[in-house]
Amino acid sequence: MLELKGVHTHYGLSHVLQGIDLQVGKGEVVGLFGRNGVGKTTVIKTIAGWVSPSSGEVIFNGEPLNGVGADQICRRGIGLVPEDRRIFPGLTVEENLHLGQMQCPSRSRLDSRRRMEEIYQRFPRLAERRRQMGTTLSGGEQQMLAIARVLVGEPKLLLIDEPTEGLAPMIVDELFTLIGNLASEGIPIVLVEQNVNRAIGLVNRFYMLERGSVVLDGGANHADRSALMERLAV
8 A cells, every 4th residue: 555665865964764665555554663763753754745755766555656745645645643743723623623624625514524523423522622722732632633633534544653752641541542443443554653562562564763774674473573672672
């Protein structure tokens, strides 16, 4: 469904991604693991079109994304939940969610209302706070709003960057349950997460990055997971 072939990405003179090869199949949850600053977020931003690759190919559903703008990549079905959540100030929870409807410009008003109700059923806390300003929510609620805003557009692939960073353990549990439920529904997910001990139980496959390159990849079996944890502990 998604493939990166020899992707290099620069920030100015800084060579961040150095030949990334990566694949995501239908219904898979793929983890991107590694220490801070190794390029995980840059992989996510490159896929979403927030950063342009210097060379290599990003292919989604058989079509190259090189040169395609971030807005068009979003409308093709790639939804990004960024690390900083990007809740729009001055807008209510519901207004933030309505912005997610822009991913589906041809959707009818009836279908839009139905989708909003589906989202509120999945996120009852957001339903309770629909008239509240999004930026006044707690950190965990803002993270739920960021995920819900992407889900409104019914993405074909979900990119989630560090969803549990800085959150209380109870909220972390809720978010991992939510991501697990999305995975069980067959939504392909690329997950960047520092809490590897928890995330490894969700993923079908993983890639570990060091200095902008994939140094280890594996599946859900015990041997591969043990190799990952040993490498991260070094």
